[in-house]
Amino acid sequence: MERARLVTRNILKSAAAPILPITLFCMLLLTACSKPEIVIYDAPKDPPRDPAASPFGPPAPSMMGAPAGAPHAARSPLVWVLPEGWHQVESTGARTAAFHAHAGAAVADVVLVEFPPATDAAVFYAHLARQVGQEPGDGGFAPVEVGPHSAQIAHLESPAGQGLLAALVPIGERLWLAQVTGTAAEVGAMRPSFEAFLGSLAPAASALPEGHPTLATGTAGQTAPTASPLPPGAAMVGEALPDAAVGRGATPTWVAPSHWGPGPASSMRRGSYRVDGAGGTTIDIAVTTFPGDVGGLLPNLNRWRQQIGLPPITHAELPTAASTIQVGGQQAIWADFTGSGARPQRTLVAQFQVGGESWFFKATGDATLVSSEEANIRAFVESVRFPNP
Amino acid sequence: MSTATTPPTGGDSPPPAQGAAPSSRRIRGPIGTLWHHLGSLRITVFLLAFSTLLVFLGTLDQVQYGIRLAQERYFESFFAIWQYPAQWPGGTTFLAHLGVPLLGGYFVGPLLVINLVAAHFRFFRPSPAKIGIVLIHAGVVLLLVSQLVTQLVQKEYYMWLKEGGSANYLESFVENELVLINHSAHPGSDLARVVSIPIDRVQAREAIRHPALPFTIVPREFFLNAAISRREGRQGLHAPLADRGLAARFDLVVEPRPRVTQHNERDVTTAVVEIIADNRPLGRWLLSNVFDDRFAAQTFEFEGQTWEIALRIQRQYLPFTLELHEFIHERYPGTNIPRRFASRMLLHDGTHQEPIETTVQMNEPLRYGGYTFYQASFTPDDTASMLQVVRNPGWTGPYIACSLITLGMIIQFWISLSRFTRRRANAEKEAAAALNPNPTLNLPRP
Numbered sequence: 160m161e162r163a164r165l166v167t168r169n170i171l172k173s174a175a176a177p178i179l180p181i182t183l184f185c186m187l188l189l190t191a192c193s194k195p196e197i198v199i200y201d202a203p204k205d206p207p208r209d210p211a212a213s214p215f216g217p218p219a220p221s222m223m224g225a226p227a228g229a230p231h232a233a234r235s236p237l238v239w240v241l242p243e244g245w246h247q248v249e250s251t252g253a254r255t256a257a258f259h260a261h262a263g264a265a266v267a268d269v270v271l272v273e274f275p276p277a278t279d280a281a282v283f284y285a286h287l288a289r290q291v292g293q294e295p296g297d298g299g300f301a302p303v304e305v306g307p308h309s310a311q312i313a314h315l316e317s318p319a320g321q322g323l324l325a326a327l328v329p330i331g332e333r334l335w336l337a338q339v340t341g342t343a344a345e346v347g348a349m350r351p352s353f354e355a356f357l358g359s360l361a362p363a364a365s366a367l368p369e370g371h372p373t374l375a376t377g378t379a380g381q382t383a384p385t386a387s388p389l390p391p392g393a394a395m396v397g398e399a400l401p402d403a404a405v406g407r408g409a410t411p412t413w414v415a416p417s418h419w420g421p422g423p424a425s426s427m428r429r430g431s432y433r434v435d436g437a438g439g440t441t442i443d444i445a446v447t448t449f450p451g452d453v454g455g456l457l458p459n460l461n462r463w464r465q466q467i468g469l470p471p472i473t474h475a476e477l478p479t480a481a482s483t484i485q486v487g488g489q490q491a492i493w494a495d496f497t498g499s500g501a502r503p504q505r506t507l508v509a510q511f512q513v514g515g516e517s518w519f520f521k522a523t524g525d526a527t528l529v530s531s532e533e534a535n536i537r538a539f540v541e542s543v544r545f546p547n548p
Numbered sequence: 549m550s551t552a553t554t555p556p557t558g559g560d561s562p563p564p565a566q567g568a569a570p571s572s573r574r575i576r577g578p579i580g581t582l583w584h585h586l587g588s589l590r591i592t593v594f595l596l597a598f599s600t601l602l603v604f605l606g607t608l609d610q611v612q613y614g615i616r617l618a619q620e621r622y623f624e625s626f627f628a629i630w631q632y633p634a635q636w637p638g639g640t641t642f643l644a645h646l647g648v649p650l651l652g653g654y655f656v657g658p659l660l661v662i663n664l665v666a667a668h669f670r671f672f673r674p675s676p677a678k679i680g681i682v683l684i685h686a687g688v689v690l691l692l693v694s695q696l697v698t699q700l701v702q703k704e705y706y707m708w709l710k711e712g713g714s715a716n717y718l719e720s721f722v723e724n725e726l727v728l729i730n731h732s733a734h735p736g737s738d739l740a741r742v743v744s745i746p747i748d749r750v751q752a753r754e755a756i757r758h759p760a761l762p763f764t765i766v767p768r769e770f771f772l773n774a775a776i777s778r779r780e781g782r783q784g785l786h787a788p789l790a791d792r793g794l795a796a797r798f799d800l801v802v803e804p805r806p807r808v809t810q811h812n813e814r815d816v817t818t819a820v821v822e823i824i825a826d827n828r829p830l831g832r833w834l835l836s837n838v839f840d841d842r843f844a845a846q847t848f849e850f851e852g853q854t855w856e857i858a859l860r861i862q863r864q865y866l867p868f869t870l871e872l873h874e875f876i877h878e879r880y881p882g883t884n885i886p887r888r889f890a891s892r893m894l895l896h897d898g899t900h901q902e903p904i905e906t907t908v909q910m911n912e913p914l915r916y917g918g919y920t921f922y923q924a925s926f927t928p929d930d931t932a933s934m935l936q937v938v939r940n941p942g943w944t945g946p947y948i949a950c951s952l953i954t955l956g957m958i959i960q961f962w963i964s965l966s967r968f969t970r971r972r973a974n975a976e977k978e979a980a981a982a983l984n985p986n987p988t989l990n991l992p993r994p
Contacts, residue, residue, distance in 0.1 A: 195746040199760050201739045202865050203716065204731060208841050449883070 237271070237330065240359035242352035245269070260339065262348045267341030269353070274334045274474070280311055280327055283336060286478035287325050291317035300327060306358025314346070322346030324353055331362050411511070411518060414542035416535045419444065434524070434532055442524030442532055444539070449517050456481065456510075460494055463506050466523065467498035487544045489513060497526050505529040509540040518543075587666030595660045602650060605630050614809035616722065623653035624699065661692045677967075680960025687952030694945025702940040705864055706924065709872035709891070710932040716869040718919075718937050723862035724817045724837050726750050728761060732853035740856075750819050750859070762851060763825035768832060773815035775803040776836055788820045788834045793846035793857075795820075795834035802834070819859050825850060835859035864939075868897040868917060873905075875926060875933040889923050891933040908935060 237255065241247070244261035258269040280300045288294065293315060300311035303326075310328040317323075322343035328335045337357060339349050415432055422431030422443055430446030460480055461471040472480050481494040492510040497503055505526035511518040520543065522529060522536045529536070585591075606622030612633070613621065622628045628650045632643040651659075668685050672678070705718035726745040733741035743760050750756075751772075756765040768789050779799045786802045788795055807815055818836040822829055833846050837860055847856045876890040890909035895916065897904065908914045914921040918939055925934035 195748065197746070197749075197756075197758050197760075198744045199758075200742055200744070200865070201734065202742050202863075204738050204740045205841065205845075208843070208845060449885070 237335070238361055239356060242355050245352065245356070255335075260349055260352065262345075262352050267339050267345045267349050269337065269339050269349075269356075272336045272338075274336055282475075282478050283325070283327060284313060286482070287313060287315055287323055287338075290483050291315045291321055291323050292319070293317070300325075303354070305354050306360075308357065308360065310357055312354075314350070316343045316346075324350060326353070326357055328357055328360060330360055335360065411513075411543050411545045413446070413520070413539060413544070415444075415539055419535075429518075434528065436525060436528035436531070440525035440528045442522055442528055442536075444522045444536070445519070447519045447521070449519075451515065452512060452517055456492060459510065460496075463494065463508060463521070463523075464496050467496060467504035467506055468500060469496055469498055484509070484540075486511070486541055489543075489545055491540070491543075493540075502526075507533065507536050507540075509543070511543065511545070513545050583666055584670065586662055587668075587670035588663070589667060589671075591663050592660075592667060595656055595663060598651065599656055599660070602628075602653065602656060605650070608633070614813075617809040621652075622650075625652035626655045628652045657692055657696060661689055664689055664692075677963055678960075680956045680958070680963060683952050683956030683959065685956075687949045687954075687956060690952060691946060691949035694942055694949055697942035697945060698940055701942055702938065703864070705937040705939075707870065707921070707935045707937055708932060709870065709893070709935070711872050711875055713932075714869050714871035714896070716866050718864040718866065720862040720864070722814075723747070724859060725862040726765070726819070726821070726835070726859050727857070728765070729856040729858070730853055731847075731856060744862075747817065747859070747862075750821065763823050763830065766822045766824055767819055768822050769802075769818075769820040771802060771804050771816075771818040773805040773807045774818040774836070775805055776800055776816065776818060776834075776838060777803070788832075789822075790820050790832045790834035792831035792848070793833040794839060794843065800834060817859060821857070823848070823850075823857070833857055837861050866917065866919070868895055870895055870921075870935075871903070872933055875930055876909075877926060877930045889926060889933075891923055891935065 239256075241258070242260070245258050247256060247258050255273050256271045258271075260267050260269050284299050288298070298313065298315070300313045303310050303312045305326070305328070308328050308330065310326050312324070312326045315323045315325075320343050322339075322341055322345065324339040324346045326337045328337060337353070337360075339346050339353055341349070410429075413430065415430070419432040419434055422428075422433040422445065428445050428447055430444075432444040434442040434444070436442070457472070457474055457477060460477070464471060480496075481492050484491050484493045486509070489511055494506070494508050494510075497505040503526040504523060506521065506523045507529065508519060508521040511520075520540050522532070602622055606618050606628075609622070609630075610618040612618075629647045630650055632646040632648075633639055634644055636643075664685060672681070672685075674682075704721050706721060707715055707718050709715055724747045726747060726749070728743040728745070730741040730743075733739075741760070743758060745756055745758075745765070750767045751770050753767045753770060756767070777800065779801045786804070788800065788802050790796060790800075794800065802818060805816070814837075816836055816838045818834070818838075820832055820834050822832045824830065830848060830850065835846070835858060839846070839858065840860070845856050846858065847854055849855075871894040872891055873894055874892040876888065876892065877886065878888040879885060880887050888909065890907055892905070892907050893914075894903040895906055895914075897917075906914050906916075908921050908923050910923055913923075918941070920938045920940075922936045922938070923933070924936035926932060
C-alpha cells in the first residue's frame with residue numbers, strides 16, 4: 160500500500176515536472192501574441208494648440224525634409240528655399256545653418272550666421288580677407304539686390320586658388336552673414352544659386368500661412384525625415400558626458416619640438432608639454448578634446464581671456480579676436496591673446512572641430528617666453544593631422 | 549506510466565559519490581526519454597555558451613541596426629540571421645553575403661529554463677544539506693522567467709514637459725495609434741471620448757467599424773515611414789489621395805522612406821484614411837505622427853458633433869498630472885560638460901489635498917502609481933525636460949530572484965563551511981588520538 164502511494168506520487172511529480180515550465184512559457188507567449196483591440200476611453204481635451212507652447216517651438220522650416228538632428232533647424236528664425244543640389248547638414252557653434260552645395264561638378268560649403276545689426280561691414284570684410292590671405296584694404300562689400308533684400312556681397316580669391324563668396328543680408332532686426340567657401344572655380348559656379356538662396360531668405364514668422372505653423376518652406380526634401388521623441392537638438396544625457404564622447408572621433412597626430420619637456424599629466428589632456436625659460440618662466444602646452452563645440456566660440460575665447468586677466472569681448476568683436484587657419488586640409492580657429500600687467504601672460508590656441516569633437520591645442524605662459532617660442536608653437540599646430548574620415 | 553530510479557546513462561552525468569545514491573532518475577517512456585535528454589548538462593553548457601555568443605553578436609549589431617532592431621532580431625525572435633560585418637577582415641568579399649542562422653532569444657531562454665528544471669529533477673536528490681542549491685536554482689529560473697515577463701509586459705514611454713507646463717499622459721517610444729476623438733460626447737465637460745484604433749488595423753487597410761463610431765473608416769494608403777513636404781513644383785513625388793485637412797490646405801506630397809533603426813530616430817508613420825457614412829464619403833485625410841501639437845488639429849463635423857481624426861504617437865493617460873516647475877542644468881565650471889540635470893516638479897493627484905513637490909534627477913527617479921520617471925533629456929535652451937517612464941508590473945521578479953540566489957549561496961557556503969570545520973575538528977581529534985594512543989598514561993601537568 161505504501162509502495163503504491165509512493166509510486167503514484169512519483170508519477171505525478173515526474174509528469175508535472177516537464178509540463179510546468181512548458182505550460183508557463185506557452186501561456187506567456189500566447190499573451191505576447193494577443194491582438195490589440197480598439198479601446199474607448201474618456202480623456203481630458205487637449206488645450207488649444209499653440210506652436211509656441213510646444214517644448215520644441217514652432218515646426219522647423221525643414222521639419223519635413225531636413226536631416227534628422229540638425230541642431231539649429233528647429234530654432235532657426237529664418238526660412239529659405241534650397242536651390243537644386245543643395246542640402247542642409249548639421250551646423251555647429253554659432254552657425255544658424257550649414258549646407259553642402261552642388262552646382263554641376265562644383266561642390267562648396269555654405270554657412271549662415273546671425274550677427275547684431277550694427278556690425279560694421281568693414282570688420283567682416285577684414286576678417287574674410289584675412290581668411291584668403293588678402294589685405295583688408297584692397298576691397299569691400301558691393302551692394303546687390305537679391306529677392307526682396309538689399310544685401311552686400313563680396314567675392315574674394317586667395318593666391319592659392321581658394322574662393323570665398325560672402326553676403327550680408329539684413330532681415331528684420333538682425334544681420335545675416337552667408338558665406339560660400341571652396342576652390343575659386345567652385346565658388347564662382349555657385350554664385351547664381353547662392354543669390355537665389357539669399358533671395359529666398361525670410362523671417363520664419365512671415366512663412367506661416369494664415370497664422371498656421373509652416374510645413375516645409377525650407378529644404379527640398381532631399382534627405383530622410385524622421386520625427387524623434389528627441390526633438391532636433393535635444394541632447395541625450397549620456398551623449399553629453401565626456402566618457403561617452405572621448406575617443407568617439409578621429410584622433411589626430413602632431414609633432415612636438417624635441418626641446419619641449421613633458422607637461423603635467425591629466426585625464427583631460429591628450430598631450431601635455433612644458434617649456435622652461437629663464438627666471439622660472441614657463442609655457443604650458445595642452446592638447447585636449449571635448450564633445451561638441453564646448454559652448455561655442457565666444458565663451459571659449461572669453462574663458463581663455465579671463466585666464467590671463469583680460470576682459471571678455473562681445474559677439475561683434477569676434478571677427479577681430481580670432482581668425483581662421485588651414486592646417487592639413489582642416490580649418491581651425493586661431494586665437495592669440497596677451498594679458499596685461501608687470502608679467503603678462505600670453506595664450507596661443509588653435510581649435511579644430513572634427514567629427515563632432517573640438518580639439519584644442521593651447522599654449523599659455525609668460526608672454527616673452529611665448530613670443531620666443533611662437534614659431535615652434537605654430538609649427539606644432541601646423542603639424543596636426545587628422546586621419547581621413 | 550511508471551517511474552523508476554536508474555543509474556545515469558548519459559556520459560555527461562556527474563559521477564556519483566562513493567556509497568551515495570545514484571545521481572539520476574529516469575522516467576520511462578517517450579516523455580521520459582525526452583525529459584532525460586532535455587536535462588542533459590551538455591545542453592546546459594551549450595546553451596550558456598550560445599547565449600554568450602548571441603549577446604555578443606547582438607551587441608555588436610546594435611551599431612548597425614540600432615538597439616531596438618538588434619533586440620528584435622536577436623533576443624525577441626525564435627531564429628536570427630547573423631551577417632558577417634563589412635568592417636571585419638574580408639568583409640567586402642563573399643563573406644559579406646554570409647548569413648549564419650542562429651537560435652534567437654525566444655528559443656534559447658525557454659530551452660535553458662526547461663533544461664535547468666529537467667537537470668534539477670534528473671540529478672538532484674532532496675536533502676537538507678542542499679537547500680542552498682535549491683534556492684540558487686529557483687532563483688536562476690525565476691530570473692529567466694522574470695526577464696521574459698518583463699519583456700512581455702513592460703512598457704516604456706516618454707513625457708516632454710516645458711517649464712510651467714503640465715501633462716497627464718505619456719507617449720510611446722515606438723507605437724502609434726489612429727484616434728477618432730468626439731469632442732461633443734460630453735457637452736459642457738472638458739472630457740472627450742477617444743476611440744483608439746491599433747495601427748495594425750490601419751496597416752491592414754481593412755474597413756474599420758465599431759459601435760462607438762457612427763461611420764466607417766477605410767484606410768486607403770499606409771506608409772511605415774515617409775517624407776512629407778509641400779509640392780512646390782517638384783515632380784515625381786506621390787500626391788496622396790487626401791482631399792481634406794492639412795494635405796489639401798498645403799498641397800502636400802508623400803515620399804515613402806525605408807524604416808529607421810537608430811534609437812534616436814522615429815518613423816514618420818503616415819496614412820490616408822477615408823470616412824464613409826451611409827455609403828456617402830465624408831472626405832479623405834492625410835494623417836501622420838509628425839502632425840503633433842505644433843499643427844492644427846484635423847477635425848470634421850458629423851451629425852452635429854465635432855470629431856478630430858489623427859494618427860498620433862500612442863498615448864497612455866495617467867490618473868495624475870505632472871507640472872514642470874523648473875529644469876536645472878548645471879555644468880562644470882568653465883566647461884560645457886554637464887554636472888547635474890534635474891526636473892523640479894509638482895505632482896497633482898486628486899487623492900491628495902496639496903500637490904506633491906518632487907525632483908527627478910540622474911539616478912533618482914520618481915516612482916508613483918506603478919510608473920517610474922527617469923530624467924532622460926532636455927532641449928538645448930534648457931527650458932523643457934524629457935522624462936523616460938517605465939511601467940513594469942513584474943519589476944519585483946529580478947529582485948526576488950537575486951535575493952534567492954544570494955540567500956542560496958550564503959546557506960550553501962555556510963553549510964560547506966560548517967562541514968569543513970567539523971571535519972577539521974574531527975581530523976584534529978583523530979590526529980591527537982593517534983599521537984597519544986594511551987591517554988591514561990599521561991601525567992598531570994605541574
